Every structure is written in C-alpha cells, then in structure tokens.
Amino acid sequence: MSDTTQPPADDAQNVPPAMPLTINVQYIKDLSFEVPAGAEIFATLRANPQIAVNIDVQANRLQAEHPVFEVVLAIKTEALEAPEKEGAAPGRPVFIAELAYGAVVTLTNAPDELVEPILLVEVPRLIFPYVRNIISEVTRDGGFPPVVLQPIDFVALWQAKRSFPQTAGNA
Structure with missing residues (x-):
C-alpha cells in the first residue's frame, strides 16, 4: 500500500483563479518631516x-502598450497644538509628516471592470502596512510619540473618488 493519495480529478475546479496582479517594486517616492517651530515646541x-x-x-x-501602472498612496499627517479653550481654534503646527509611497504593478489578463478597483483598492490595501510603519517611525524619530495610522477603508475612499471627475492618465 502507498501512503500517498491521489487528489480527485475535479480539485482543479476548486482552485481559485490566480490574482491578475504582480507588485514589481515598492518605494518611497517622497518623504518629508518638519517641525516648523523647531526645538521651542x-x-x-x-x-x-x-x-x-x-x-x-x-x-x-x-506604458501605453503594456498593463504596467504606478500606484501612489499619499498620506499627510499634521499635528496642531491643542486649543487652550474648548471650542477654540487649534494652535500652531507641531509637526507635519508627508509620505508618497509608490508601487509599480503589472496587471495580467485583468477584466476591464476590475482594473480600477485593483489599482485603487487592492494595491493600496497591500502597501498600506509599509506606509503605516514609515509614518510611525518618522514621527517617533522626530521626537514625538509615533503616529499609528488606523486601518483605512479603501473601498469607501475609491467610491468617494468615483463621485468626482478624474484627470487624464488616472486609472
């Protein structure tokens, strides 16, 4: 007797299709951290x-002839002094952290109706943990408690974005 078993022939039908997405590279496109008031703050x-x-x-x-895209997740975090009195306007800026984090992706045989949600929902969801880590580290390294970004509903963000006209060249 053999200890190996043969999978049923219809198992191939139960395998989900491969994701039509390849992340080729991820990178920091732009990173800025500033403390406008300097050491005084x-x-x-x-x-x-x-x-x-x-x-x-x-x-x-x-590339016009290839399904290669750049997706950029941009985050701006601005900390302002708490108002001295309830209801008053916030005070001066404490720090400003800005990050544009990019990914170059290739879509392979993606149905046309899935291209936009893959690029504006799935890719940001996949790269968000890296963005959260960078923002947390840079604010901590700047001398402040780390800013830990909470999970983002990229579907809601995409749906809100769809209600506004897009500029040429965007997905």
Whole structure:
C-alpha cells in the first residue's frame, strides 16, 4: 500500500483563479518631516496635539502598450497644538509628516471592470502596512510619540473618488 493519495480529478475546479496582479517594486517616492517651530515646541507643548490625516490614492499607466501602472498612496499627517479653550481654534503646527509611497504593478489578463478597483483598492490595501510603519517611525524619530495610522477603508475612499471627475492618465 502507498501512503500517498491521489487528489480527485475535479480539485482543479476548486482552485481559485490566480490574482491578475504582480507588485514589481515598492518605494518611497517622497518623504518629508518638519517641525516648523523647531526645538521651542518641545519646551512649550503642554498637551497632546490634535492630529489630522489626509489620504489620497493615484494610479497612472506607465506604458501605453503594456498593463504596467504606478500606484501612489499619499498620506499627510499634521499635528496642531491643542486649543487652550474648548471650542477654540487649534494652535500652531507641531509637526507635519508627508509620505508618497509608490508601487509599480503589472496587471495580467485583468477584466476591464476590475482594473480600477485593483489599482485603487487592492494595491493600496497591500502597501498600506509599509506606509503605516514609515509614518510611525518618522514621527517617533522626530521626537514625538509615533503616529499609528488606523486601518483605512479603501473601498469607501475609491467610491468617494468615483463621485468626482478624474484627470487624464488616472486609472
């Protein structure tokens, strides 16, 4: 008797199709961290700053004859001094961190109706952990508690983006 078993012939039908996506390279396209008030902010900051996060995703075809795209996930994190009184305007900037993180991807035999969601939802979802780590590290290395970005609903972001006209060259 043999210890090996033969899989049923119909197992091939149960295998999901391969993802039509290859991430060729990921990279930091642009990174900026600034503390506008300089060292003074460390002496005068009395409360946790208010942090605002802005997110954008862009996708552009790199080669007209090939399905190769650049996807850029851009994050801007701005910390402002907490207002002195409830309801007052926030104070001066504590720090500003900006990151544009790119991925060059190839789509292979992707149905036309899936190209946009793959580029604007799936790719950002895959590269987001790297973006979160970079923002956390750069804010910590800048002398502040790390900013830990919370999970992002890229489907909702994509749907919101679809309600606005797109510029030429975007996916």
